[in-house]
Amino acid sequence: MAAWDLAVAGAGPAGAAAALGALHEAPGLRVALLDRAGFPRDKACGDGVAPQVLDRLAEVGVTGLLDDRVPVGRLRLVRGGRDVDRAVVRPSYVVPRRIFDARLVEAARAAGATVLRHRIRDVRIGDDGVRIDDEIDAAVVVGADGARSVVRRGLGLPTGTRALALRGYAPVPAARRGTQVIAFARGAVQPAYAWSFDRGDGLANVGYGEVLRGPGGPTRTQLLARLEALLPGATRGGTDWRGHHLPLSGARWRPPAGRVLLVGDAAGLVNPISGEGIYYAVSTGIVAGRAAARALAAGRPADAGRGYGRDARAHLFPHLRHTAVASRLIRAGPVLDAGLRASAGDQRVFDDLVELALARGRLTARVLRGLGAALLRTDPGTRPPPLQES
Template identity: 55%
Template sequence: MQGRADWDLVVVGAGPAGATAALAALQHSPHLRVALLDREAFPRDKCCGDGIAPHVLDVLAPLGAADVVTGWHPVERLDLAHGQEVVQGRMRRPVHVVPRTVFDARLVERATAAGATLLRHRVRAVASTPAATVLDGLLSATVVIGADGAHSVVRQALVRAGGRVSPKGARPRAVALRGYAPVSGRLAGRQLIRFGDRVQPAYAWSFDRGDGLANVGYGELATDGAPLTRQLMLGELERLVPGVVETGTDWRAHHLPLSSWRSGREQPDGPVLLTGDAAGLVNPMTGEGIYYAVATGALAGRVAAQALAREEPAEAGSQLRFAVGRLLGRHLRHTWAAGRLARMAPVIDAGIRSATHDPRVFDQLVELGLGDGRITRRLAGGLARELGGARGRR
């Protein structure tokens, strides 16, 4: 292990973040020796809402991979509801709902077609030497990208090494349960989000895939109280979206490491990079993470390729930290604030009422929850007016 590393770049995890990272690195430097590792064979399923925001395709288009949604009908309508408060609107840019079995496999195909080598391997140990980063004593790489999800082994290795990375338990988390159910007339052609009454943010959803099935599920913020059992989450889903539990199949649950105001700043210096869920990048208001995954994956791949071209792999970490901060820093601070506000039911109601009265507020809520939006003056003003009006009606 003292000489040249086995690989220029090893990407741990072949989900959207990892496959996009490999693709971006090879687009920049097609000659790179890139290994893309995953513990599972593709196609494989993942617990997810399957929503592919247009911002995802904005990232993938320059990489030649925007066609990964081909054959899946775009969804243009979104319904938001909490109790009697309801807003229905047409999204400014449509969303695709593509099963992860399809979306992830297509991205992996694009990465391997570009030159990445897909290896089925579960990484259990990460060690550093003066010459390379070594995985399980078997694989060595000049640069490593950790795209291995919420329970990232790469992240935990960086935690043990000290520095900027906070341990897993220091971040807020949500738990979500997902299944697939036949689409009924009232759920067809739309994304539905209906907030519940438990620990906020807590909501049920139904996202029409366009092929006769809808992605349905329920998620909420995890606390130190009673555990979120499958029975409880199915019960909440049935209460909020009646009929989907009886007809639903393929139920899967997943933990989501929600972004904090520090997310994006935790990337340490050095040749080991973090992306997507492994970097703790999940929207704390909605639980959406695919945009963050592909956006930071693309940044990590380019940064890795540039650092390798300059023969300065140790500079990759600081460069990625700067790039993520420039792209998402302000947005992440705003989503952290929005996530805190969304823990209060009156704020959720005020947001829905404001979006009912002002289509631009509706658009801004969509941007904040699915893309890279911010709390604008218009949105903040609408919330303030509705909250004031609610107090006046008491």
């Protein structure tokens, strides 16, 4: 039945990584990379690319992807009167998805994937393969089609906790140049924060996001107002405003077994304390592609999901448990404030928390000691310098 060994639904970072993982494992595979959009195309996102993402891509032969971009070596965290401004161990990049995703698609094409423009509406699993829209047959399918995944819906899987965010691009004020700035809200269910991430070209990715509690959510006008309140001047000259949902991960993540694998946002994998999703997308994409290739090589494509679940959970499960605990802790404002105080006093606590938020770090003993000590202190902190341009 299968015209393709592997069909990947969605050509964002998760989908492109799945194609790269499969073709790195077995270069002769027939891999179709499907997306409703042509590339380059925009995608609502904070655009932050952690160095650990590039580490994972190097494992499948993709290097030098962002050598022409400007690295960002500082991270500033603000909440009320508390301000933490530190250098990070390894710089990140702020790359519009229009650029980053197109480069990954080209890397997958160069590795041997066939890129097809196709909007997926229906996925049906049979005994001898998977059929997409009565047009495309594959032995294994990877669902990488985002937060509103058609593939996930076809499996009958529910969605969990979500966040809502709004993103735009605006000129970078002098006080925020060369820095990724995150300003946490007060009196809100956490995480809720505004950001300004310098792209290095005179513009910043700016936005605001918060966890949704119950049906509905804030309007675009309300999101813009909350962004401006936390980062005065951030919306000035802003364009390309786009809203998007983020399916937040939990400690009990279990991917389904079988011929259909879910990765990235489609798998409900977005860091619940930071909203970061690109590391999860690339990591699970690579693991899924490798698992599919191994199952196909063994002549057991129906076992692809089992192998993927085993390998993905081995890579992410301890981390997911720790982010789930951390997300529950920071719902209480005092714990978030304690984290900022501990980060201000200890570079290693800061570094460990960054790793937890951007890649697959854990709540280390040093972090827990720092939080405990900070909770016992009553230091009110200091007033940060103004974040708006003077």
